[in-house]
Structures are given as structure tokens and as C-alpha cells.
Amino acid sequence: MERLKIAVQKSGRLSENSKKLLEECGIKFSNGISVLKTTANNFPVEVLFLRDDDIPQYVEQQVADIGILGENMVYEKAKDVEVLEKLGFASCRLSLAIPKEDTYTGPAYFRNKKVATSYPRILGEYFLRNDISAEIEEISGSVEIAPGIGLAAGICDIVSSGSTLLTNGLKEVETILKSQAVIISSRNMSDDKKEILTRLLFRIRAVKNANENKYILLNAPESAVTEICRILPGMKSPTIVPLVEKGWCSLHSVVKEDEFWERIQQLKDAGAEGILVIPIEKMIL
Ligand code: ATP
Numbered sequence: 001m002e003r004l005k006i007a008v009q010k011s012g013r014l015s016e017n018s019k020k021l022l023e024e025c026g027i028k029f030s031n032g033i034s035v036l037k038t039t040a041n042n043f044p045v046e047v048l049f050l051r052d053d054d055i056p057q058y059v060e061q062q063v064a065d066i067g068i069l070g071e072n073m074v075y076e077k078a079k080d081v082e083v084l085e086k087l088g089f090a091s092c093r094l095s096l097a098i099p100k101e102d103t104y105t106g107p108a109y110f111r112n113k114k115v116a117t118s119y120p121r122i123l124g125e126y127f128l129r130n131d132i133s134a135e136i137e138e139i140s141g142s143v144e145i146a147p148g149i150g151l152a153a154g155i156c157d158i159v160s161s162g163s164t165l166l167t168n169g170l171k172e173v174e175t176i177l178k179s180q181a182v183i184i185s186s187r188n189m190s191d192d193k194k195e196i197l198t199r200l201l202f203r204i205r206a207v208k209n210a211n212e213n214k215y216i217l218l219n220a221p222e223s224a225v226t227e228i229c230r231i232l233p234g235m236k237s238p239t240i241v242p243l244v245e246k247g248w249c250s251l252h253s254v255v256k257e258d259e260f261w262e263r264i265q266q267l268k269d270a271g272a273e274g275i276l277v278i279p280i281e282k283m284i285l
């Protein structure tokens with residue numbers, strides 16, 4: 001029986017969530033996670049633990065069939081792989097930053113300056129698009145110290161909160177790329193492996209939908225139901241259960257978590273009471 005080989009980051013910002021996703025898909029691994037390769041005992045997959053930089057190449061060469069990594073790395077490596085699905089974690093952006101005391105004049109600021117980055121391809125394309133000739137200094141890590149030590153005038157690096165930039169006396173001036181974790185796959189896969197992949201993607205989508213949505217229960221006067229359904233547009237056809245108290249009902253539905261937070265005051269104003277929001281384990285649409 002063939003096994004689908006999945007490449008995930010060995011250790012770093014993607015690894016915990018990647019392993020968690022597979023576990024939430026009900027996939028159980030027999031041996032520890034300190035090894036470089038592990039086999040699931042209840043699903044035909046094998047997991048390879050690698051550096052994220054190497055994943056695109058390994059998937060292109062079919063050492064692995066699919067991989068989980070950041071879009072930033074996928075576009076930087078530009079290997080012949082297919083992006084199958086966004087996963088909703090490891091959200092970050094690739095941005096340009098300059099010393100915070102400098103005045104930023106737009107992309108032309110970088111003209112004839114040196115910019116340090118681990119993303120020479122993406123940055124090169126950005127400068128080309130904006131018709132800027134700048135020098136790209138490729139370095140593999142600790143990019144944010146480059147301006148401080150006189151190596152470059154600015155940097156292009158991954159930012160999430162921006163606190164690392166701030167600590168290093170830098171400010172973010174342009175966002176070049178928004179990134180999150182994705183699944184990539186090889187373009188050549190046996191029919192057996194494709195079938196396993198389809199089953200895996202089905203589970204991944206069920207987990208993703210569940211994480212993005214919540215089950216909501218609330219009590220309301222019957223007269224308020226129409227208004228409450230209008231406030232929660234995500235609700236297709238809520239379940240309505242009568243309460244013992246005459247004229248009142250309990251309304252059950254599924255709601256996007258973000259939407260819920262935005263609408264809570266409106267719900268209360270419309271007469272909703274005793275609102276419960278409950279996590280969903282799996283959700284199949
Ligand atoms: P490796 O040793 O595997 O090469 P690395 O040090 O290159 O790891 P990490 O810092 O673990 O990489 O980041 C892996 C990916 O996680 C990045 O390519 C990016 O997509 C995402 N990422 C990086 N920094 C953040 C952050 N601060 N917040 C969220 N996601 C991030």
C-alpha cells in the first residue's frame with residue numbers, strides 16, 4: 001500500500017501547528033516526533049521533518065508528495081509545485097523597513113540603496129515592478145541588524161507584530177507580500193496517492209471550517225427572531241426550539257467567529273439573552 005509523504009517543518013514557527021493539524025485530522029503517529037520520519041498507524045501517510053527552505057524542492061523532486069509551509073517560502077523558491085489550500089495559520093507579511101528616524105518618500109527611497117533580505121527573488125520582482133534599481137544583499141538570518149551594522153540601508157523581512165523591527169530601531173514602510181501557511185503538492189502523483197490526498201484534504205477542510213466557526217445558542221422573544229437572523233447573516237436556517245416560558249425560544253446556529261464579535265451588541269439590543277458560543281470539533285459542508 002502506498003503512503004502519501006508529507007513534508008513539515010522540523011522545528012520553528014510552522015511545526016507545532018502543522019503537527020496539530022494532522023492530529024486534528026485524526027491521524028495518529030506511533031513513534032515520537034523527535035525523529036526525521038514517522039509513519040501514521042491509522043492513515044496511509046508518512047511525515048518527513050525538514051527545514052522549511054528545503055520543502056519546495058523536495059516536493060518538486062517528489063521526495064515528498066505534499067508539504068506544509070509559508071507562502072513566502074513557496075514564492076521565494078519558485079519551484080514547480082501546486083498550491084492546494086490555505087491553512088489559516090502562520091499569518092505574517094513580507095515587508096520593507098528602514099531606520100525609524102529616516103523620512104520615507106515611497107519606493108523611490110530605495111533607489112541605488114542596498115537592501116538586506118533572505119528573499120532576493122520576491123524583493124527583486126518587487127523592485128522590477130516598481131522600476132527601482134537597488135542592490136539586494138542576500139543574508140540568511142538576523143536580517144534586522146543589517147542597517148545597524150552598516151551592511152544595508154533597509155531590510156526586507158517577515159513581520160508579524162512589528163516588535164522585532166521596533167527593537168532594532170526600524171519602521172515598516174511597505175508590505176510586499178501577505179503570507180500564511182499553505183499546502184503544496186507535487187504535480188505528478190500516482191492515482192493511489194491522489195486518492196489519499198483527496199481524503200486528507202476532506203479532513204483538513206473539516207478541521208479548518210470547524211476552527212473558523214462557532215456553534216451559537218441564544219434565547220430570545222419569538223418576536224425578535226427575524227431581526228436576530230438579519231444581524232447574523234451567516235445563519236442559513238437556524239434551529240428554533242420553544243422555551244417553557246411562553247413567547248420565548250432558543251435559537252441555534254453556526255456563526256463565523258469574527259462575525260459574532262462584531263455583532264454581539266446588536267444581538268443584545270435586539271433582545272438576545274443567555275448567549276452561548278461553543279467550539280465545533282469538525283464541520284463538513
Ligand atoms: P527552518 O529552520 O525550518 O529553516 P526558519 O527559521 O527559516 O526555519 P521560522 O522562523 O520558523 O523559519 O518561520 C517559518 C515560517 O513561519 C516563515 O517562512 C513564515 O511563513 C512564518 N513566520 C515567520 N515568522 C512569523 C511570525 N512572526 N508570525 C507568524 N508566522 C511567521
Ligand code: MG
Nearest residue numbers: 051052053054
Ligand atoms: Mg527556513
